[in-house]
Amino acid sequence: MxxxxxxxxxxxxxxxxxxxxxxxxxxxxxxxxxxxNSFSSLSVIETNMTPLIYYDPDIKAVLFDIYGTLLISEAGDIGxxxxxxxxxxxxxxxxxxxxxxxxxxxxxxxxxxxxxxxxxxxxxxxxxxxxxxxxxxxxxxxxxxxxxxxxxxxxxxxxxxxxxxxxxNKVWLMPGIVPLFEFFRGKSFLLGIVSNAQFYTPLLFEHLLGKSLKELGFEEKFISWSFQVQCGKPDPRIFKNPLIHLNRMGIENHEILYVGNDMLNDVVTASVLGLKTALFAGDRRSLRMREEDTRVMDISPNYIITELNQLKIILEEGLNEE
Structure with missing residues (x-):
């Protein structure tokens, strides 16, 4: 815990x-x-967002949101x-x-x-x-x-x-998730999760992927589930334990990329902690721009991605958008 x-x-x-x-x-x-037999595939509903992606040599760790980022959610979020x-x-x-x-x-x-x-x-x-x-x-x-x-x-x-x-709330794997984690295999990036969740969230994720979080490259000390720490995003305290462990390893906050689909919960919350942010705008159901919320008005993500494989361009030099 x-x-x-x-x-x-x-x-x-x-x-x-x-x-x-x-x-x-x-x-x-x-x-x-x-x-x-209760699970069936879902497809994303494309957005009209334009990607903002470029190589960043400083990133050493990547933290992910789950619902609407790594998992398609029919309801757009956790049930x-x-x-x-x-x-x-x-x-x-x-x-x-x-x-x-x-x-x-x-x-x-x-x-x-x-x-x-x-x-x-x-x-x-x-x-x-x-x-x-x-x-x-x-x-x-x-x-x-x-x-x-x-x-x-x-x-x-x-x-x-x-x-x-x-x-x-039907869920399915976000397109591109399997090759994304194949990309991470053998790389030096540290991987973690910071997500609003319940006990079943990691179980659903592992069940659909057929692999454990550890097999995918996630380290437990870099994972924070809201139901365990009893506070959720947009409270920045949910990031506390992963950041403590990453900082102890010499990784500073500006060397950490957080990937999520919600401008308030993900982009603003991570930005105030000094993390770099990638807004995932790959599914209209879960994209939360929060344009009427004053808390997001002066904050912009460092990157905007509409497909998970675009993360590779940010993380590895020499790759071009296909």
Missing amino acids: PEGIFNLKIKAMNQKLLNSSMISIDKAHTSLQNMA LTALDQGEDRLFTIESLNDKREIRFNRIKSILLERIKAHHECIKNESTWIQYPEVDIISLWDEVFQILDFREYNADILSTTALNFEVFS
């Missing part, structure tokens, strides 16, 4: 909630494998952020002794209300968390209680959360 994690203690119905640290990752992987995108279908919830079909809108209403309550609780408990992140397992613990499911454990909640995420 990353350093300095805020020890959040939310209680509901007079008992401590289950959380993501209590689940079996192996069982979650098995649940994903059993859901293989919790886009709950209003789902249509009102029936969703099956199963505990150890009960199985029922519940309308999506009913579950969505409960989740949104509990997210708001958790955010308020976190802000009351901490003076430094401006953009709180929830734990999806704790949320589903509350959903099960509210819907009067009584016999369950953390692994049942993780299976339910996985099913609901796939049910409400």
Whole structure:
């Protein structure tokens, strides 16, 4: 777990909630494998953005966002952020002794209300968390209680959360991701992830790629998931642990490139920390320009890419845009 994690203690119905640290990752992987038929390919919807790319010899490390950058998201973001995108279908919830079909809108209403309550609780408990992140397992613990499911454990909640995420927000690999990581193989760039996420985010990513994050070249100390540090972008504190470790290795912030699809969450947040930024504008569903937000008005990305393979031009001398 990353350093300095805020020890959040939310209680509901007079008992401590289950959380993501209590689940079996192996069982979650098995649940994903059993859901293989639920995944289908998605295509990007092109934007009208013009690439801004040129070779930069100073970059030594690359940090990535996930949703809308390395993964196509039908809803444009992680499912919790886009709950209003789902249509009102029936969703099956199963505990150890009960199985029922519940309308999506009913579950969505409960989740949104509990997210708001958790955010308020976190802000009351901490003076430094401006953009709180929830734990999806704790949320589903509350959903099960509210819907009067009584016999369950953390692994049942993780299976339910996985099913609901796939049910409400289809994801697929961004085009060019496989050759991009083949490019990184054998190179000296350090790779990391800073992303708003839940426990299932790295599992979905690994499942779709068929490789672990380690096999892809990511080092755990350069990875920060919002559900673990309990704050999310645009809070710059989500970058804290990867930057600490990179700085200890002699890599300065201006030698780090952050790649993301959101002008506020990604470009502004990384820019204020002194990182170089590449706005990924490859899919209209997830591109967030935030043109009406005053926080982005004086900030521009160092680079704009519309395809992942354009990163190679920024990172290796002598390559030309095809």
